Amino acid sequence: MAGRKRSIRFKIFAILLVPVTALVVIWGFAATVTIEQGQQLLRIQKVYDNVVYPVSETINALQTERFVSVSYLAWRTASLRTDLQGQRRRTDGWADEMTRLSEQARDETPPAMWSRVQDLIRQVRGLDVLRGQIDDHTLTRLEAIEEYSSVVETANQVYDRLMISPDIDIVGQTKALILLVRSREVVSQQSALVLGAQASGRMSQDERDAFSGMVGKRRLLYQLGTSQLDSTLLKQFGALNASPVYSAFLSLENDVIARVRPGQPLPPDAIAWPTTAQALTSQLTETTNVAADVTAARALPLAQAVLWRIGIVGVLGLAAVLATMFISFRFARTLTGELTALHRAARDLAERRLPDLVRRLRRGDDVDVAAETPPVVQRSDTFEVENVGNAFTSVQQTAVEAAVGQAELRKGVNKVFLNLARRSQSLLQRQLGMLDSLEKVTADPDLLERLFGVDHLTTRMRRHAEGLIILSGAVPGRGWRNPVRLYDVVRAAIEEVEDYLRVDVTVPHGYSLVGGSVTDMIHLLAELIENATVFSPPHTRVHVRGEVVGRGFALEVEDRGLGIPPEELERLNQRLADPPEFDLADSDRLGLFVVGLLARRHNIRVSLRSSPYGGTSAVMLLPQEIVVEAGMHEPAVQPLSQPEHVAPALALTPLAGGGHDSLPKRVRQANIAPQLREEPPLRQDPEFREQPQLREERSDVFSSFRSGWQRAQEDS
Incomplete structure (x- = not known):
């Protein structure tokens, strides 16, 4: 039996046969239903705490702000203005709290209810327009009441979409309580309307019509709500109906409807309206809250029953699992061991062997594909595990072959780059020599100026050819044996830029660069200066500054352009600090890629930062090893012999190949007419x-x- 190989399907079936049978029988009829009910209870509680409660407080704040706003429109006193500002802040505070809490219960809130909550938040955020009209007294009292009431109506619609329990009776009682809450809102509207009328001592026709409509709406909502309550909850509101406060409120409603005429003074009894309405609102709120607590208490036994069912199902399921553990342990241990070995071999391949192989290929080492692809799994008692191991072995062989092929392709591409760049560099050197000869024999100022332009263009073309050489991993042919003044290095870099006339240089003359770093430093500076001129307006200047610092010599290239976003700036600095492998598809930032390679070659730190003028500054920190003081380690730099008409774009062909120790200098009055x-x-x-x-x-x-x-x- 030990030597026989079994399929993984057989072993899995043997392991899972008993637990599946037990769990399907036990959990199939109860687990799904009970767990969903428990989750629903949790969702209901979270929705109540994070949505219903803050919405209720927001409604109270809106009702109070409506009352104070109408008071301010009626009396316009400074004290009411202060009260109004304070109430507006409280309303906005509850709106912020509602926004924060409701976001925490977004997944548990029904979609229709969530949509109404968002509508309410938008309307409360848009109260600034209504508040401005109230401050400017461009609204009537009735219009202000209607605007606030529309916002409160949206809040009440949140309640309409609330499912507090799956029990139908509890849902019905909840809907009845929502109708009573709406009737309380109408009482608040009536209070605000009568309060505004008391300021002028009379009601307009529109106000009286609105009040009559409010009375009818309140009584209808109150009658519908109480008619749907069961006997227990109805007793609470029966006591309210028999109270003196409710009787006085009904009497005032009837008096206003019967005795108030448009344009005529209010009856004396209307003076007691605010006190009576406030008392009724308090009792109605208290009674509604008591009824809501009773309804919530009815849902508690249902929740407890669900929790009990969940506990029973959990215990039985645990017992079934424990019973199956002993039976499945023998088979599971063998299978787990084989899968663990396969997992370790696959991780070792992915995390150690393949990355090490890629690093060796990047260094140019030769790789034996057969030696690098041993079998992932040596032996297994399971067919499927052995097949998976063979598949991993095939995958690793394919990956190694692909990596070797990519390395060979990369070498070939680099050789092509290098070959083309060397040829272009040779041709450009010859072209620069021919231009130099023509410049020496040409006396026509216009023709000489054109030759200078071609000379400058050729110099820039040579820099691009050197860029290909650098990308291929080789070193350009130009070089110097002795140190060269940093000022001359900066000047030579500027001459390789198209818009060189916009560049200002402030570099001290007392420091030089070792000869082995001159060529790369010229190229590096030229790339950064050209970026600065290209990405800045043509009327602005580009400044190149240099100074000695504690760890070497610092050069800064600053433009006055539009700058770089912070995220992009951070990404570019990371690429400059640690240049990634060159990607042929990413050709938009070849200049910065070349800068990163050159900086790493000479241990130069290059970083980009925002300029105080809105543009970008590129700061280069040259290490002390490549910077020397003039006169200590170098002979005096002598200008090369040049014809009197040296081009504005320096032709560096006398400088190629390391044949000279310094850079050429401009000749004064090189480009003006001979007679001047x-x-x-x-x-x-x-x-x-x-x-x-x-x-x-x-x-x-x-x-x-x-x-x-x-x-x-x-x-x-």
């Missing part, structure tokens, strides 16, 4: 030399005057 190259006599003036701003202004004026004079001679 001599220094005007005005520049010999000491005042002109000592004041740069004055020098620039006078130079511009003198140059404009001289060129205009020459054009006039040529025209004549």
Whole structure:
């Protein structure tokens, strides 16, 4: 028996046969019903605490605000204004509390009831318009009552969609109590209407008609509600009907209807209306609450019976489970052991072996597919477990082969990048040499200016070719043996940017960069400066600043653009700090990807942050190992021999291949007409030399005057 292999279906059937039989018989007829009833009781309690109660308090707050608002419209006193502001804050407070509590019971609230709650919240939030009209006295008292009453009606509709118990009798008594609550709302409306009429001493025709309608509506709701109550609950309201307060209220209603005429003074008895209505409202509220407590008490035995059923079913189910544990233990232990071994082997493959294999492939190591794909499960007594193990073995072999293929493909793509970039770089170097030769022999200023533009464009093309080399993991061919001044490095990076005329540089001259980092630093700076010029308005300036800090040398590129959202800024900083593997599909941020690779190569920290001017600042922290002080570790930097007409975009072809130790410098007056190259006599003036701003202004004026004079001679 021990050597025979059984199917997993047989073992599972043997394990689950007894517990399934027991649990289906016991739980099938009782568990579902009782558990649902218990959950329904819990939902009812949560809905009452989180929806019904805050809605009730919101109704009371709205009724009070309506009463105070009508009082303010009637008398317009400062004290009533203060009371009104305080009541509005209380109403808004209960609205906020209702919003918070109802959100906690959203899943338990019936959809129709939830929809009414949301309508109520929106209407209470929109009371600002009504309140403004009351403050401006643009509403009549009756209109204010109607507006508030429409909001309270929405609140009462929340009750209409309440299911407090599955028992039909309890539901019927609850509906009757809701009708009585509505009749209490009509009493509140009547009180507000009569109170407003007392201010002027008379009722208008519309107010009298509205009051008559309220009387009929209240009596109908009250009669419908009490007629549906059972004998026990009806006794509570029978005592209320026989009370002197209710009799006095009915008498006042009849007097107002019978004796009040539109435009005529109110009868003297109407003065007692607020006191009588308030007393009736209190007794009606108290009686309704007592009836609600009695109704809730009736639901308690039902809840207890459900809880008992749940307990009995739970105990019987537990006994059945305990009985089946001993029978299924022998089979389950063997199957569990096999599945656990399979699980461990699969996790070891997913969490350790495959990630280690991928890391080795990324380093360029050779991988033996057969040696890296041993069987996941060596032996099993169950057919299905052994088949699953073989499937995992096949999956791991396919995954390893795919990873090796991807690594080979990545190497091939990198070689293609490198090959194309090297060819492009060679052609661009030749093109720069030809442009340099043409610039030396050309005397036409217009043609020379065009050659300078092509020179600048070629320099930028060379930078993009170097970007492909960097993406392929290689190093560009340009290099320097000796340190180069940081100022010259920044200047060379600016010359590789299209809109270089917008860039201002403030970098001290006393520090240099070691030769091995110059090429990558030029490329890194050029990428950041070009981003700053591209993503900022053309009329703004881009500032490049540098200073010595405690841990090296800091360079900052700041633009005045629209900036980057904080979430995107955080994501870009993470990519700069830890550049991910290059993805061919993600080509929108190639510049920042190149920046991250170059920064990691030289241990440079690059971070983006928001600029106080609204744009973005890129801060580079150069480590002390690659920054030296000028004069300590480098020879004096001598400018390269250049023709007098050096292009505005520096052609760095004399600099390729590490043949020189410094960067070229611009030649003064390189791009102006030959007849203007001599220094005007005005520049010999000491005042002109000592004041740069004055020098620039006078130079511009003198140059404009001289060129205009020459054009006039040529025209004549």
